[in-house]
Amino acid sequence: MSTAAVTPGTRVGESRARHPHVNYLNADYGIKSWLLTLDHKRIALLYLASISFFFLLGGAYAVAIRVELLTPAGDLVQSQTYNKLFTHHGILMVFFFLIPSIPAVLGNFLIPLMIGAKDLAFPRLNLLSWYIYMVGGVMTFWALLLGGVDTGWTFYTPFSSTFSNTYVVMAGLGIFINGFSSILTGLNFIVTIHTMRAPGMTWFRLPLFIWSHYATSLIFILGTPVIAITVLLLALERLARIGIFDPALGGDPVLFQHLFWFYSHPAVYIMILPSMGVISELVATFSRKPIFGYSFVAFSSIAIAVFGFLVWGHHMFVSGQSVYAGLVFSLLSFAVAIPSAVKVFNWTATFYRGSISYDTPMLYAFAFIGLFIIGGMTGLFLAATGLDVHLHDTYFVVAHFHYIMVGGAVMGYLGGMHFWWPKITGRMYPEGWGRFSALVVFVGFNLTFFPQFLLGYMGMPRRYHAYPLDQPIWQVLHVMSSAGASILAVGFIIPAIYFVWSMRYGRFAPANPWPGTGLEWRTTSPPPTENFRKTPVVTWEAYEFRPVEEMRIVGPGETADQPADPGHPRNRVAPETLEHGKDKE
Amino acid sequence: MATSDTMHTTHAPHSSAHTALAHHFDNMEQQREAGTLGMWVFLVQEVMFFGGLFLAYLVYRTKYPMAFAAASSHLNWKLGAFNTVVLICSSLTMALAVWAAQIGRERRTQLLFMGLTALLGTVFLVVKAIEYTDKWHDRLFPVRGWFAPAPDAFPHTIAVENIQMFYWIYFAMTGLHALHMIIGIAILLPIMWKAWRGAYSPEYYAPVELFGLYWHFVDIVWIFLFPLLYLLGAHFGGGH
Amino acid sequence: MQLLQQVWVPFAPEQASSFAGEVDALYLYLVLLTLFFSVAISALIIYFAIRYRRRNAMEVPRPVHGSMILESAWSIIPLLIAMTIFAWSASVYFKLYRIPNEAMEIYVVGKQWMWKFQHAEGQREINELHVPVGARVKLTMTTEDVIHSFYVPAFRIKADVVPGRYTQTWFEATKPGRYYLFCAEYCGTNHSGMIGWVVVMEPTEYQQWLSGGATDSAASQGQKVFQERGCASCHQDDKQGRGPTLAGLFGKPQPLDTGESVVADEAYIRESILNSQAKIVAGFARPSIMPTYQGQLSEEQILQLIAYIRSLGDNAEGSSGAGGATGGAGGGATTTTGTAPDVQRSNPLAPTDPRGAGGRSTTGGAGTQQQGAGGASSTGRTRPTPERGSSQNPPPEE
Secondary structure (H helix, E strand, O other): OOHHHHOOOEOHHHHHHOOOOOOOOOOOOOHHHHHOOOOHHHHHHHHHHHHHHHHHHHHHHHHHHHHHOOOOOOOOOOHHHHHHHHHHHHHHHHHHHHHHHHHHHHHHHHHHHHHOOOOOOOHHHHHHHHHHHHHHHHHHHHHHHHOOOOOOOOOOOOHHHHHOOOOHHHHHHHHHHHHHHHHHHHHHHHHHHHHOOOOOOOHHHOOHHHHHHHHHHHHHHHHHHHHHHHHHHHHHHHHHOOOOOOHHHOOOHHHHHHHHHHHHHHHHHHHHHHHHHHHHHHHHHHHOOOOOOHHHHHHHHHHHHHHHHHOHHHHOOOOOOOHHHHHHHHHHHHHHHHHHHHHHHHHHHHHOOOOEOOOHHHHHHHHHHHHHHHHHHHHHHHHOHHHHHHHOOEHHHHHHHHHHHHHHHHHHHHHHHHHHHHHHHOEOOOHHHHHHHHHHHHHHHHHHHHHHHHHHHOOOEOOOOOOOOOOHHHHHHHHHHHHHHHHHHHHHHHHHHHHHHHHHHOOEOOOOOOOOOOHHHHOOOOOOOOOOOOOOOOOOOOOOOOOHHHHHOOOOOOOOOOOOOOOOOOOOOOHHHOOOOHHHO | OHHHHHHOOOOOOOOOOOOOOOOOOOOHHHHHHHHHHHHHHHHHHHHHHHHHHHHHHHHHHHHOHHHHHHHHOOOOHHHHHHHHHHHHHHHHHHHHHHHHHHOOOOHHHHHHHHHHHHHHHHHHHHHHHHHHHHHHHOOOOOOOOOOOOOOOOOOOOOOHHHHHHHHHHHHHHHHHHHHHHHHHHHHHHHHHHHHHOOOOEOOEOHHHHHHHHHHHHHHHHHHHHHHHHHOHHHHOOOOO | OHHHHOOOOOOOOOOOEOOHHHHHHHHHHHHHHHHHHHHHHHHHHHHHHHHOEOOOOOOOOOOOOOOHHHHHHHHHHHHHHHHHHHHHHHHHHHHHHOOOOOOEEEEEEEEOOEEEEEEOOOOEEEOEEEEEOOOEEEEEEEEOOOOEEEEEHHHOEEEEEOOOOOEEEEEEEOOOEEEEEEEOOOOOOOHHHOEEEEEEEOHHHHHHHHHHOOOOOHHHHHHHHHHHOOHHHOOOOOOOOOOOOOOOOOOOEEEEOOOOEEEOOHHHHHHHHHOOOOOOEOOOOOOOOOOOOOOOOOHHHHHHHHHHHHHOOOOOOOOOOHHHOOOOOOOOOOOOOOOHHHHHHOOOOOOOOOOOOOOOOOOOOHHHHHHHHHHHOOOOOOOOOOOOOOOOOOOOOO
């Protein structure tokens, strides 16, 4: 079937003639209208611009790392420089891209839309979060410009507190400040989901995207303050030299690891849970079926968030912690695998007897599921205590968490960006290019990171600037990985180009191009500033698909959320009121 | 921060609604609910924030019980106890301020209780400053180079590093607590100004109520800090 | 278990310890599970995606909401499988970290960016550790600066080396050869240069190597420290001293004045030396009159003191440390001391004290340091001669 049938929209020529409706993008103009906006949708776009910048920067560091590792000898950069490269890559990607990515961009944009609210509960707080993020980001970026940090993104003491001679304090304070952005965003989401739902939007009618963001917000609230105080103590230790983590002064360096991982392990779920939420939306929409086992998928998000706080010690199996503590952490880590597995099985079951289309977002969803299985299963290798002793701090770990963070979180992010791009900008991205780049990303990703599993089991430690020459197979695998990285880079650059292109030249998007069932599809693309002209009243279950022609008939704001016949929940809207969605003919 | 959002007023489409109703809320009920939940979530976050320090305290107190006992008994528990009483009184006056706003007492009453709260908070901070000054003069402020207690201040058998370990935790915890007090008073002042303008009524007193929650939380943190830091020495049979 | 030793997996390092086969077998089990699940689920998804592809843009399939039976099945079955992995891996983990009592004692001190070893017999080595095949070797490890991690892929063992405390691990090498020793915990500028070798030798060769090295035993080196520091003035053997007598102390439970009791192991002795107030033996004054030795003894000296205390058997007079070489392959120690520090200096990798003034600048020269070292010896050196301390084997460079 043709793309146009699935992703309908008006042609450019037609649309030029059309009078554009007032929406959040054209409601106001000027730089001030953006920098002082309280509209969650505009704030989401502010985040989008800033995290894209940090992603680009972090990606550039990754490229430099991969080039260095082409040869065993450390011949491109000095070891000190190399250490800064992977530190900067990690700090930027984890704290300034992955953690804010889906929540701050898609979550910010979609949560009020999906629950039928006019905005998040605390719009000023939302804007403040973005400013805090920027202050933290600029501060960290400035630290990198001044000379950088060489501690690894994990900042292990006492190296970071006593020995490193780089800009640890400034980068750390940047991360500290950035943490409050996460906390306030999580607070805003929790309160919004609790108190701002539209009439009829019960908890079990919420899209699974909302459930996963609720779980994520719990982690923001409970975990982020701990990393904040930890980084603060690290800075204090460096400034005052009082031995908080310095064994020479009676301190305990391993305490830092406990505090650090108490946040940073749940932080992994901050990255993956929102992505899982996106995938649930994609799987349902592009199979046109409700998610199989909705409540299991919903509660598995909460279970992951809760169990996620009990497993931090699996990062420390070889740190000298008690063997029994190791066993408990191992057991709990296996327990957290179950809700993840439940999600995968339920998505798979959703495909059964679905109506499956291969639009770009769905390709990313397929990629996510496949890569997440590998990423999750290799997590079991690392949760297995006896095996982790060998694998800990090798490339196996590097490969594993990239399968989760890139194969999982970034795939979900890209899938979600394609899925909601029509809603965000009112324009379609070019579908052919979208599918092509999804394929490139998938191939490039696997070529980059699969060899690293093998390298890891062969014993290549991570964070090595140079590696032994008498292991020729190591170099072969590294070259494969670097080749894959270049393909992956191309795969990321293509969408960046066509997304920007489509903002001006893309076809106009109808209100509900796929069509999807969520409330966000029952308002115009792009939505008006107040999201819905009238507060919607929800009378249908989550992912309740109606006949396609009915779902497409969602015009500029007036329609879907305003029943023509209030007694009939599935009211249809008079077609003549519609400006968009011309494709039906 | 949550309070400022619930307070902000815009040209709401709900012409009949209270002027304090923000545009994106349907009604005052929803707005109040959001504000209250927001503050509670914020306080949960605060618990975790202090939690990191409490964990550090627990670890090092277990590791160096003698040093902690000796260092603790060097604190002025009388000033600490005085401050505890001051804070409990301030919680009482704050509760009365919320009550006054809630049942619509005249603004002078509201202001009186709020003013007392701010005053008691200030008293606490002044006493804290006196304590800090003493510690500074005794060279117990934990910065490498400055920390140098008098030779006979502590038993010579206890490593000075471990005394210092207690003092950084003491300064970090009480310092963070004092910072919360300062922020609290800074937030209370504009609330008092609005109370003076007669902004609060039984229909709308959310900022006062939410601030009250925050103030009680800060008070409770101190209730934990006082015995853990000041009375520890006595627990080990030390004390002056 | 014999069967498990035979398991071969592709892309695995050599199997050179008693654990290697077991770890590989566990790995193989997990690889097969992963293959099974990823292939099965992917195949199912591909099948569904083709079988149920959208044939008509307007079609909306009948909704299916879920199945309690399926949900239970795919929660419980993975849980059971996970538990098998847990149980198996836990049994391996126990073997890895349950340190045998009877084993060769080797002390390891990590330092940016090198490994220092001391055998019970007194030999010291840098970046190269010689051990006999088939013997249990127990490593007691600490570091002078940051956290390192002792990682020998061929043995499938790894243990962090943490400042201020002892961590232990052990292995039994099964195959003679030279195996990489990596630092696996990022430790600063030249982390990737902190590579050493474990040289596994036939027992007879090892004996030869041992006898070639000429030093005091670790215990008698410790005895010297003990006397220089005047420890003996309080810790007398006749129970008349102001401190507890140390003879027969090691490994025994000590009653404390709190009523608890603590086993006098390496960690306890270290703590008592550095922080004498922490745990006071019953019957002695609190606070203890023993001064703290924090910062006054090097990690190696503390380890030697421990070796000395360990050597004091129940009836030892404390006069000779030679008898204390525990579980090792005999003494063979002659007396030439005092060379070791110079040997360390000769190490081209050894930086200046990282905390020393100016010494912390690690920029520049790092790469060249490594290259200089690499130039020294890049070919595998199998000569089992007692190369104390001098051999440097960072990653070879071209």
